[in-house]
Amino acid sequence: MSCEGPGALCSNLQKACIKQHRSEEATMFGTLDSYHGIHHATKKEQDxxxxxxxxNADFSDGYAEAGNAAEKTDDRG
Incomplete structure (x- = not known):
């Protein structure tokens, strides 16, 4: 799991708890989400x-291979 993963997971669980009217659990997941949001470092520039x-490799090679495999098995896609 990436460093942002636990925060996203806690955020989603918080939303689910809110929908189920479980305010205590939602508050706890919100606290965990805040903790993970503060403590992960984000890259300023992405490569x-x-x-x-x-x-590009998938477009050039993957689709051709998939097309050939489909033709061999008479798969119309």
Missing amino acids: YQPLIAAI
């Missing part, structure tokens, strides 16, 4: 080049 390279 998206590895992601872009992976997406």
